Amino acid sequence: MTPAGGAGARRFGEVAALYDAVRPDYPAATVAFLVGDAHRVLDLGAGTGKLARAVASLGREVVAVDPDARMxxxxxxxxxxxxxxxxxxxxPLxxxxxxxxxVGQAWHWVDEPVAVREVARVLRPGGTLGVVWNTRDESVPWVRELGRVFGDGVAPPTRVAAPELGGVLTTPEHRAERWTLPMSVDDLVALAATRSYVVEAGEERRAQVAAAVRRLAATVAPRSAxxxxxxxxxxxxxxxxxxx
Structure with missing residues (x-):
């Protein structure tokens, strides 16, 4: 998903089609947890619509908001x-x-106090805010090294933090789900190309990242013969x- 706010929000439009092709979807049970019994659902920072499509598949009415028209x-x-x-x-509602x-993959980009007030404004009484992240399981050594490659030598945190929602919203309920996504080496290289650090890097640096991803992937056991x-x-x- 595209960042829902902030100065760099529109840079992801440069790789919009690639982003849609290789970024992971969301597990169905988690999507059901996010929307509950809601009928009209706003996907905020909707990007190319991975989360929006999952919500719509449950028969809900979806409204999509994103800072990037290309997405x-x-x-x-x-x-x-x-x-x-x-x-x-x-x-704009x-x-x-x-x-x-x-909000999928985007809450960490927002000005949280301002965003909480805006979310509360557009929600009906008793309505819900659901925030979700797909994060690579950095407890697996090769995946943590992949994070270093994606992040210019710095591994990302292994956990995401609960949003700070103030008094207008209740303390959030948490759900975690572990799963795996089959990826080819080319898929992993494409995934690297959608990371914010890589999007902003020059062509030479992007080629270095791609080569590093291929070297690392060669050390990982394939799914089968x-x-x-x-x-x-x-x-x-x-x-x-x-x-x-």
Missing amino acids: LDILGERLDVERHVGTAERI ADASVDAVV TDPRVDLPYVTEAFVARRR
């Missing part, structure tokens, strides 16, 4: 829903107009809070 264009090719350019700090807000892909382990962590 929304790809979303619109795959899902016919209401779409708006906007940010978490300035949501009316007061009390949605039953739930979901007939399937050369590797299983990339993920942990999906979700937090759901209710508007008081």
